[in-house]
Amino acid sequence: MSFDIEQVLQILEQEVRNYQVPVVDLIAVQTHDPFKVLVATILSARTRDEVTAVAAARLFTKAPTSQALAALDENTLQRLIFPVGFYKSKAKYLAALPAKLDQEFGGQVPEEIEQLITLPGVGRKTANLVRAQAFGKPAICVDTHVHRIMNIWGFVQTATPLQTEMALRNKLPPQYWIRVNSLLVAFGQGTCRPLGPHCDSCVLKMKGLCPQIGVTPRKNKLSGEKRTDAKQAGIKRMVSWNVNGLRAVAKNGFLAFVADQAPDILALQEIKAMPEQLPEEVREIAGFTSYFYPAQKKGYSGVAIYSREPAVKVVHGIGDSRFDEEGRVLTLEFADFYFVNCYFPNSRHDLSRLTLKQEFNLAVHRFLEDLARNKSVVVCGDFNVAHTEKDLANPAANVKNAGFTPEERQWMDAYTQTGWIDTFRHYNQEPGNYSWWSYRSNARERNIGWRIDYFFVDPASKGRIRSSDILAAVQGSDHCPILLDFK
Numbered sequence: 001m002s003f004d005i006e007q008v009l010q011i012l013e014q015e016v017r018n019y020q021v022p023v024v025d026l027i028a029v030q031t032h033d034p035f036k037v038l039v040a041t042i043l044s045a046r047t048r049d050e051v052t053a054v055a056a057a058r059l060f061t062k063a064p065t066s067q068a069l070a071a072l073d074e075n076t077l078q079r080l081i082f083p084v085g086f087y088k089s090k091a092k093y094l095a096a097l098p099a100k101l102d103q104e105f106g107g108q109v110p111e112e113i114e115q116l117i118t119l120p121g122v123g124r125k126t127a128n129l130v131r132a133q134a135f136g137k138p139a140i141c142v143d144t145h146v147h148r149i150m151n152i153w154g155f156v157q158t159a160t161p162l163q164t165e166m167a168l169r170n171k172l173p174p175q176y177w178i179r180v181n182s183l184l185v186a187f188g189q190g191t192c193r194p195l196g197p198h199c200d201s202c203v204l205k206m207k208g209l210c211p212q213i214g215v216t217p218r219k220n221k222l223s224g225e226k227r228t229d230a231k232q233a234g235i236k237r238m239v240s241w242n243v244n245g246l247r248a249v250a251k252n253g254f255l256a257f258v259a260d261q262a263p264d265i266l267a268l269q270e271i272k273a274m275p276e277q278l279p280e281e282v283r284e285i286a287g288f289t290s291y292f293y294p295a296q297k298k299g300y301s302g303v304a305i306y307s308r309e310p311a312v313k314v315v316h317g318i319g320d321s322r323f324d325e326e327g328r329v330l331t332l333e334f335a336d337f338y339f340v341n342c343y344f345p346n347s348r349h350d351l352s353r354l355t356l357k358q359e360f361n362l363a364v365h366r367f368l369e370d371l372a373r374n375k376s377v378v379v380c381g382d383f384n385v386a387h388t389e390k391d392l393a394n395p396a397a398n399v400k401n402a403g404f405t406p407e408e409r410q411w412m413d414a415y416t417q418t419g420w421i422d423t424f425r426h427y428n429q430e431p432g433n434y435s436w437w438s439y440r441s442n443a444r445e446r447n448i449g450w451r452i453d454y455f456f457v458d459p460a461s462k463g464r465i466r467s468s469d470i471l472a473a474v475q476g477s478d479h480c481p482i483l484l485d486f487k
């Protein structure tokens with residue numbers, strides 16, 4: 001099979017338009033400053049982009065130039081760049097950088113690879129990236145993604161990134177030298193992942209363009225392709241996700257996620273956007289009818305539902321303006337069930353909204369009970385409360401904290417005592433299953449999380465539950481999606 005690299009890279013240009021832009025590219029575009037690109041590139045090694053972006057921003061407020069960087073000692077640098085990977089070594093490199101630039105390059109960041117690799121903490125990969133991004137000069141930055149994916153495609157057959165760089169210098173059309181790293185980093189983080197590439201949703205696989213050399217695709221028991229039997233049996237896949245900003249997650253693989261999971265109903269919380277602020281392909285996802293209930297205040301709260309089957313009736317809110325103006329509850333009525341999407345208020349760090357939240361809880365419970373008198377009810381969303389001690393990693397430390405106060409948990413006790421079924425616990429009693437992690441302290445990597453997102457059904461609908469799960473591997477928000485299969 002001959003491999004058409006130009007065709008493939010052109011397809012990927014389209015494909016990654018909605019992916020997150022790698023942080024170094026972003027800094028290059030935003031600043032056009034070789035010093036900042038160099039520093040961000042040093043910080044980015046072995047560090048997730050989100051962490052690099054925050055650390056770089058913190059560092060640049062104190063050290064926007066090489067001269068300002070020279071005034072900071074190593075300990076201060078460590079504090080500023082923590083928790084990037086290898087922060088102690090990187091602080092040492094950064095502390096030595098201004099003197100090196102002054103002594104050998106007149107205080108300027110050099111352009112040539114051979115010069116760049118003499119700087120502290122700068123290897124060949126970093127040098128190529130700086131040359132390409134900061135100066136727009138021909139350079140092929142080969143990192144793990146470029147090396148791996150080029151070999152998967154069979155475009156090169158190499159054992160090391162350096163061999164790949166040399167092979168690409170001979171084979172890759174020059175117009176792709178600068179772009180190829182950004183393209184394949186985005187694609188490698190989003191679809192062609194190192195562990196279990198998402199071949200089932202990959203555009204190159206669909207077009208029959210990837211030879212998949214040496215690849216073990218992920219096993220996706222939940223993928224749309226494999227759900228045909230379930231669909232034929234009348235089982236509906238429902239997914240709920242607090243996206244913490246729909247515009248942000250839309251740039252980070254949201255549509256690929258929807259294509260991958262192929263839900264029948266997708267409920268989103270905390271969309272933080274008016275429908276008109278969304279890209280058209282997100283406002284109206286092909287194959288779905290979309291329903292939005294944004295907060296009146298821009299950029300705050302709000303819920304949305306996408307449904308393959310149009311609803312018979314739509315109910316906005318629960319008839320209480322205090323909650324309805326914050327876009328917290330959206331209900332779709334179907335022939336034989338109601339689907340209710342809820343975003344419960346956060347009682348806040350100082351518990352200043354605890355009383356309001358308790359009133360919301362009671363009002364929602366009444367609303368659900370009223371619906372359940374007519375037909376089945378599925379209710380999902382971010383309840384902003386961990387019910388029991390096994391629903392969060394550190395219960396003892398959080399007994400007085402928002403989301404785990406006795407008052408919030410007592411309401412959840414009362415709610416479940418009236419028979420409403422926590423569908424995840426219907427199948428799984430194990431601790432360590434969470435749906436939200438703080439962005440701080442690498443909490444997600446360490447699985448220091450909380451289970452605060454739920455799918456409940458009314459007591460009479462227990463027999464309609466088919467499965468319930470937490471999609472903890474899905475990135476893009478501080479929450480992960482949860483799902484319910486319901487017949």
Ligand code: SF4
Nearest residue numbers: 192197199202205210
């Ligand atoms: S088909 Fe699989 S291996 Fe090939 S590029 Fe796509 S995700 Fe990677």
